[in-house]
Structure formats: structure tokens, C-alpha cells
Amino acid sequence: MYDAIVVGARCAGSPLSMLLARMGYKVLLVDRATFPSDSISTHFVWPTGVDCLNRWGLLDRLRATGCPPVHRIGIDLGAFQLEGAPPPINSVAEMYGPRRIVLDKMLLDAAAEAGAEVEEAFTVTGLTSTDGRITGIRGHERGGAETEIRAKIVVGADGRHSLVAATVGAGEYNVRPVMTCCYYSYWKNLPPHVSTMRPRPGRLMVTTPTHDGLHIVITLYPAAEFDAVKSDIDCHFMDTIDLVPELSNIVRSGERVERYYGTGDIPNFFRKPYGDGWALAGDAGYHKDPCTAQGISDAFRAAEWLADAIHAGFSGARPLNEALAEYHRIRDEHAMPVYEMTMGLATLDPPPPEMQALYAALIHNPAETDRLVGTFAGTVPIPEFFSPENVGRIMSKGAAAAG
Ligand SMILES: Cc1cc2nc3c(=O)[nH]c(=O)nc-3n(C[C@H](O)[C@H](O)[C@H](O)COP(=O)(O)OP(=O)(O)OC[C@H]3O[C@@H](n4cnc5c(N)ncnc54)[C@H](O)[C@@H]3O)c2cc1C
Structure with a gap:
């Protein structure tokens, strides 16, 4: 009997398992893949994600792999280019583009070191339940017989085609077409x-x-x-x-x-990420177009929020489902503005005239250009940057600079 079984051992599942194991919980982390292995994904990690690695004690390990830090981001709009550095989060402003074959193995090893039991080449084929409550998983090692393993909670960190989400019937919302x-x-x-x-x-x-x-x-x-x-x-x-x-x-x-x-398999959706005996983390619960490169950083943060919620529930600080509902609320509160921004960019249409005017007004405004980059990086709130007051200030300054 485990406290938690985590299905999927990449950007969401391995950090979640690591964090729960560090809290002293008995965790089983399973993945049908073996590691190191690649994944169809580019690999840009914004400061919000790098900050997680830093707080988890893994940033020096990433640096030691030889992946160069990125300090500035360009936005080439054809007629002109902007370039800026996002404001830091907890003193972290650097970004990285680590190969997933390196990053995912590093995260898996960190989970194992923390004490999570790791089963690679283990495919989950279904969930067990009693009276509507999820009680464990059913699955098998490669070529092995099917077994059942029980846990107080099963977390689907099993990607956008999550078997856990499909089995529990996690409701989808804010669904948009593939763009x-x-x-x-x-x-x-x-x-x-x-x-x-x-x-x-x-x-x-x-x-x-x-x-x-x-x-x-x-x-x-x-x-x-x-x-x-x-x-x-x-x-x-x-x-x-x-x-x-x-x-x-x-x-x-x-x-x-x-x-x-x-x-071309790039859906856009949110799923309700919890229920009786189950939860979802990473792409299993929220998937979006990669044009703003949010998925890895989002998966890291979801792992943290979910670990805290499970701990609150298991320790008796709050009823588990109440803590999981709070995880749901926090995830969506952070995700919704950048989801809408991502959906806008994913049209691949030219920016609307008011956005083009805003970008042009930023040409001689390095401080606000840094903050624009910060909206992608997750270190500047999108509603704050695009508020009428802030846009008004940028436009006035741009007009003054243009003479
Ligand atoms: C083309 C593309 C480019 C991207 N570029 C970026 C980028 O630059 N930056 C960024 O932040 N994000 C990017 N993303 C998004 C990013 O890849 C994902 O958000 C991230 O991988 C989510 O991690 P995850 O752990 O939730 O899921 P995944 O990485 O999908 O991992 C899920 C794991 O679950 C395992 N699994 C699934 N089902 C089962 C089962 N039944 N039994 C056992 N194991 C199972 C799988 O083997 C897999 O290892 C991109 C995505 C795509 C498609």
C-alpha cells in the first residue's frame, strides 16, 4: 500500500514524486518508458521553471550538464526587433533549453534519490476502485503479468492522452481546436x-x-x-x-x-484535476499549444502545488478534497491569462493593430520591454502589463520618444 502512485515520470511526475518522497510519503513512480529517453517536445524553460529547479536543489545539476543559460530574449516583428531580459523570480532570471533526454533523466534520478520507488517499463492499463473511489492501478512490466497495486491517491502525470484522466472521466473545459x-x-x-x-x-x-x-x-x-x-x-x-x-x-x-x-497532435484543453482518490498533474490536466513554451514550467509548478495539497490532506491539515480543490483553483488562476495569450499567438496571425502599436512604442523603452518578456516568462502578471493604465503609459512614453 503506497501513499501515492504517480503514473508518468517526466516533467510533472518525477518532481511530484520527489517532493512527496522528501515529505516522507511512500511513493511509487511508474512509466512505460525507460530512461534516459527523448520526448517530442522542444525544451525551453522560463525562469519560473528554473526557479523550481533552484529551490529543489537541481539547478546546479542542470548547469553541470553543460546546457548554456539564456539571459535575453528577442522578439523579431519584421519591421523591427525587441530584445529584453525578464524580471527575475526569487533572484532567478536565467532560462535554459535542456534536451529532454537529459532533463527528464535528471528529474527521475532526483525522485529516486528522494526515496520514491521507480518502476520503468511499467505500463498502467487501468485503475482499481471501490464505491467510486480510486484505490490503485492495474498494470504490468514489459512482458510481465498484470498486477494490482494500491495507494491512497493515484496521480496521472501521464501526458495529454492521460489514461488516468480518461478512466476517471475528468471533465474538460476551455477546449480550443488544434491550432x-x-x-x-x-x-x-x-x-x-x-x-x-x-x-x-x-x-x-x-x-x-x-x-x-x-x-x-x-x-x-x-x-x-x-x-x-x-x-x-x-x-x-x-x-x-x-x-x-x-x-x-x-x-x-x-x-x-x-x-x-x-x-500535429497539439490539443488545447483544461481538465478538472482531482476527484476521489485521484489527481492530475502537468499535461494530463492542462495542455496548450507550445508557441509560448509554458508546458515544462507549468508542470514543475503544478507538481509543487499538488504535493502541497496532498500533504495538507494526508497530514490532516485540511480535508484532502478541499486541498485538491485549492490546487485546482491556483493552477487555473496562474494558467488562464497565459492560456489566452498562447491561444492568440497560436493563430499565427499578424498581431492586431493595437498590439503592433504597443510593440512599436516599446522600441525605446527597455524597462517595459523586459516586462513584456516577463509576461512570457511568468514573472510579470499578464493582466498587469496589458492593463489600460500600463499600456497608456507605454504609448505616451513611446510617443514622446518618437518626438
Ligand atoms: C512540439 C512541442 C514542443 C514543446 N515545446 C516546449 C517548450 O519549449 N517548453 C515547454 O515548457 N514545453 C514545451 N512543450 C510542452 C511540454 O513538452 C509538456 O508540457 C511537458 O512534457 C509535460 O510534461 P508531463 O510530465 O506532464 O507529460 P509528458 O512529458 O507527456 O510525460 C508523460 C509520461 O507518462 C508516461 N505514460 C503515459 N501513459 C502511461 C501509462 N499508461 N503507463 C505508464 N506510463 C505512461 C509516458 O511514457 C511519459 O513518459 C512542447 C510540446 C510539444 C508537443
């Missing part, structure tokens, strides 16, 4: 350049450094173009890169060293 598809690969020998988001009508391009001296180069397209892009990825990818001469020069001066990776 983009994404392809990326790795280049060596790119000249030094600022990690930059480059939106163009119907496209978004991003580059950022990662391990081994490589850069990841990412392109997003409207979901409707997925079949066309997939039919000749290199042609579509390089045609897209060539839309921006500066980016084309950067990318074409290096050499692609891996195949293209990509997906």
Missing part, C-alpha cells in the same frame, strides 16, 4: 545570436541553444498545413527559415545534425 503543428531539429556551428521568437503570418520560428554546442531550430505552422509540411519537411522548414534573411543566414551557416522531429 498549430511543429517541426524542429538541431544545428551545429551556428554563429552566436540571441534566442529569438520570429512570428510571421502563418509561421513562427524560434532558435535557442541546447546541449553539446547545438542549437534547436523550431518552426510552427497552421494545423491545417500539417499533411503538406509532413510530406516534405525539409523543403517547408527551409522555405520558412528563408522568410527571414537574418535567420536564414544564421541557420544556413551551420549544419543540421539530426533528423526533423515534429507533431
Whole structure:
């Protein structure tokens, strides 16, 4: 009998297991994958996520893997570029783009070191229940016989196609259609350049450094173009890169060293993340387009909020479901503004005229440009930055600077 069984051992499940084990709970962490292993995901981690790693004592480990920090972010709007550094959170302002094969293994090892029992190559096939309350999992090791394992709570950290969510019938809300598809690969020998988001009508391009001296180069397209892009990825990818001469020069001066990776499986939804004997963390409970690169940082924070809620329930500080309802509230409160911003960007439409005017007014305003980057980074509240008062101040200052 475990206190918690966590299904899925990547960005949400491993930190959650680590935190619960550190609190003294008996945790079983299972994943059908073995580690180290890759995942179809680019890997940008904003300061909110890096701050979690720092507080968990894992940031130095990430640094030791040789992944270079990113300090500034560019936003290339075609007519002009903005560049800024997000305001820090708990003194952390740096960002990283670690390969998932490195990051996920580091997180899994941290969970095991904390005392969580880890079962790799273990596939969960169903949940057990009594009187409507989830009591455990059913599953098997690779090639093994099916077993049942019991726990006080089962957490689905099993990604966007969560078996746990489907089995308990977790209700979905704020569902939006699939908006983009994404392809990326790795280049060596790119000249030094600022990690930059480059939106163009119907496209978004991003580059950022990662391990081994490589850069990841990412392109997003409207979901409707997925079949066309997939039919000749290199042609579509390089045609897209060539839309921006500066980016084309950067990318074409290096050499692609891996195949293209990509997906059109990018749903947008929230799920109710708890019920009797179960909870959801990470993509299992909330999935969104990767155009603003929020998923890893969100998964880290959800792991923390959920660990605190489970501890509050198990320790008797609050009824468990009340604590889980609070986790639900906090998650959505943080997620909703950036979800809406993400949905806007994921249209891949040019920014509306008022946004273009706001961006133009930021050209000579480095402090507010930093804060704009902070809205992506999660260190500046989106409603505060885009409030009429703040936008009014930026526009007045922009007008004064333009003479
Ligand atoms: C193209 C793309 C690019 C992205 N780029 C970024 C980015 O730059 N920055 C960012 O922050 N986020 C990005 N994301 C989002 C990010 O990948 C996810 O938010 C993050 O991986 C969520 O972690 P997770 O632990 O919740 O789920 P996952 O990483 O999906 O892990 C789920 C785990 O559960 C296991 N599992 C599933 N079912 C079972 C089962 N039945 N039994 C046992 N194990 C099971 C799986 O094997 C898997 O290991 C991107 C996503 C995509 C698709």
C-alpha cells in the first residue's frame, strides 16, 4: 500500500514524486518508458521553471550538464526587433533549453534519490476502485503479468492522452481546436545570436541553444498545413527559415545534425484535476499549444502545488478534497491569462493593430520591454502589463520618444 502512485515520470511526475518522497510519503513512480529517453517536445524553460529547479536543489545539476543559460530574449516583428531580459523570480532570471533526454533523466534520478520507488517499463492499463473511489492501478512490466497495486491517491502525470484522466472521466473545459503543428531539429556551428521568437503570418520560428554546442531550430505552422509540411519537411522548414534573411543566414551557416522531429497532435484543453482518490498533474490536466513554451514550467509548478495539497490532506491539515480543490483553483488562476495569450499567438496571425502599436512604442523603452518578456516568462502578471493604465503609459512614453 503506497501513499501515492504517480503514473508518468517526466516533467510533472518525477518532481511530484520527489517532493512527496522528501515529505516522507511512500511513493511509487511508474512509466512505460525507460530512461534516459527523448520526448517530442522542444525544451525551453522560463525562469519560473528554473526557479523550481533552484529551490529543489537541481539547478546546479542542470548547469553541470553543460546546457548554456539564456539571459535575453528577442522578439523579431519584421519591421523591427525587441530584445529584453525578464524580471527575475526569487533572484532567478536565467532560462535554459535542456534536451529532454537529459532533463527528464535528471528529474527521475532526483525522485529516486528522494526515496520514491521507480518502476520503468511499467505500463498502467487501468485503475482499481471501490464505491467510486480510486484505490490503485492495474498494470504490468514489459512482458510481465498484470498486477494490482494500491495507494491512497493515484496521480496521472501521464501526458495529454492521460489514461488516468480518461478512466476517471475528468471533465474538460476551455477546449480550443488544434491550432498549430511543429517541426524542429538541431544545428551545429551556428554563429552566436540571441534566442529569438520570429512570428510571421502563418509561421513562427524560434532558435535557442541546447546541449553539446547545438542549437534547436523550431518552426510552427497552421494545423491545417500539417499533411503538406509532413510530406516534405525539409523543403517547408527551409522555405520558412528563408522568410527571414537574418535567420536564414544564421541557420544556413551551420549544419543540421539530426533528423526533423515534429507533431500535429497539439490539443488545447483544461481538465478538472482531482476527484476521489485521484489527481492530475502537468499535461494530463492542462495542455496548450507550445508557441509560448509554458508546458515544462507549468508542470514543475503544478507538481509543487499538488504535493502541497496532498500533504495538507494526508497530514490532516485540511480535508484532502478541499486541498485538491485549492490546487485546482491556483493552477487555473496562474494558467488562464497565459492560456489566452498562447491561444492568440497560436493563430499565427499578424498581431492586431493595437498590439503592433504597443510593440512599436516599446522600441525605446527597455524597462517595459523586459516586462513584456516577463509576461512570457511568468514573472510579470499578464493582466498587469496589458492593463489600460500600463499600456497608456507605454504609448505616451513611446510617443514622446518618437518626438
Ligand atoms: C512540439 C512541442 C514542443 C514543446 N515545446 C516546449 C517548450 O519549449 N517548453 C515547454 O515548457 N514545453 C514545451 N512543450 C510542452 C511540454 O513538452 C509538456 O508540457 C511537458 O512534457 C509535460 O510534461 P508531463 O510530465 O506532464 O507529460 P509528458 O512529458 O507527456 O510525460 C508523460 C509520461 O507518462 C508516461 N505514460 C503515459 N501513459 C502511461 C501509462 N499508461 N503507463 C505508464 N506510463 C505512461 C509516458 O511514457 C511519459 O513518459 C512542447 C510540446 C510539444 C508537443
